[in-house]
Amino acid sequence: MNPLYFLEHQFLPSVVYPGPDGQQLSPFLLGNGFGPLSASVLTDFAETGEEDGPSYTERDFAAEGLEIRNEHTGLPQCYVLRMYFPFEEGWNFNTLCPRAYLVHGLQGEDPRYYTVEYDANTMGYMLCSWDGEGDHTNYGPVDLGEDPELALILKREKRRMV
Known part of the structure; x- marks a missing residue:
């Protein structure tokens, strides 16, 4: 298994959703430690001997916290943690x-984890989500870029935030 796939599609969803005991990794802590955590997970993954490939450092990963305000009241409505991964378009980066993006409430509650996945067959991008049980949902094509991605995610989330 590709180590980046493991990080993006298995590890992160498993730590951002509350477990059976209600524990979860705080989205705020994840944002502050995203680079070191990601590099550490991939180093541990490489040590299992499952995959040979490039090594990554914490500088290869970045995260940005965004405050989303209610368009009518101007009050904070939710937070978004936008996470950046090492990436190049190409057949070997398929999926x-x-x-x-991690969308969550003002106290870190009710998280929703979205991915922007490269589809090598169409040479385009798909907006997807992963839930706490590891289930994947594909919402279809999305224009590549932070603004169109976030707009589509917030449109989906608006229904949930009302």
Whole structure:
């Protein structure tokens, strides 16, 4: 298994959703430690001997916190953690992500994890989500770029935030 795939599609969804005991990794802590955590996970993955490939450092990963305000009241409505991964378009990056988004409430509650996945067959990008049980949902094509991605995610989330 590709180590980046493991990080983007298995590890991160498993830590951002509350477990059976209600524990979860705080989205705020994830944002502050995203680079070191990601590099550490991939180093541990490489040590299992499952995959040979490029090694990554914490500088290869970045995260940006965004405050989303209610368009009518101007009050904070939710937060988004936008995560950046090492990425290049190409057949060997099929289903990998240039970015993922974690949308959550003002206290870190009710998370939703979205990925922007490269589809090598169409040479385009798909907006997807992963839930706490590891289930994947594909919402279809999305224009590549932070603004169109976030707009589509917030349109989906608007129904949930009302």
